[in-house]
Amino acid sequence: MPITYTSGEQIEVYRFSIPVTIGVPLLALFLQAFLPRRLPFFSIFDLPLLVTIFFAMARRNPITGLFTGAGIGLVQDMLGAYPIGIFGIAKTVVGYGASSLGAKLDVENAGARFLVTLGFYLVHQAVYFAVARGMVNLTMNWSWSRGIVAGLANAFLGVGLYFVLDKFKQRA
Template sequence: MAAQRTISREGIEVFRFGPVATVLIPLLALFLQASLPLRFSTLNIFDLPLLVVIFFSVARRSPMAGTLTGCIIGLAKDSLTYAHQPIGLFGISDSIVGYIASSIGVKIDVENPGSRLLMTFCFYLLSRGIYQVLRNMAKQPIDFNWGHELGAALVNAVLAVGLFMVLDRYKQRG
């Protein structure tokens, strides 16, 4: 398994980001996510922090970094939710998404817009699925409208294609 991984790593490009981009891009995503729905309430369908997690994880191609990125951004999302809602629900789901995104980034071509669309669509649904399971585990079940979630996943996937193209400019070859 380790040998396979080494071979994969040798065959693909690994990117890194400057410290400013590493800090400011997630912060900006959180800020926009918390501010934009004030004026346009329908925009809360987007999950910008999750898209940032996916982007960083896929680009770095390091499962450990992806896990930690997902954990930190997820916990930040958690901390903006209702005060009596336990912290860690988004943290766990985004950690898992970050890990899987990094692992997939090692194995398949994730620079293609088509694969980015499909990948983000699936990761969004995975994130919501994990969140739902965790809410049930925490005895705080919520009624998911899966039709709505599928639509949201598609919208986020389309946004991700454009967003990732913008964020590609901040990549540095590792």
């Protein structure tokens, strides 16, 4: 498996310009709000989550990762009909987890990215499910089959998306 444990010195840390840092998450949020009305199948994807994972893994800093996740998740909550914080908490967990993982493992190749995205998609759904049921009292039905199918779809899209976003990386 292409995931390899690497020492901190061996791992490259990247940063992004301010327009990319702000523009890419906003574009992801915009497309997530806009495209499903035109292409209903697109609702299976979670572009803000993929962007969260990408930035978290590239920066490899848990603090930056969790704040990136929290910011993107909270904006996603603001656009939705439910109380603010459900996506915020879920993406905070993903941002923290992905950046912590990125700091320890080399996740630069496609196979590793695929597995990491699939795993974090399921983590995200599980946290969302727990918060929505436990705190907001929403009726949620957990479906493994749907979760895995959606996770695979997001992982495939994520690998392609990360390849595009790699172009914006700058070495720190």
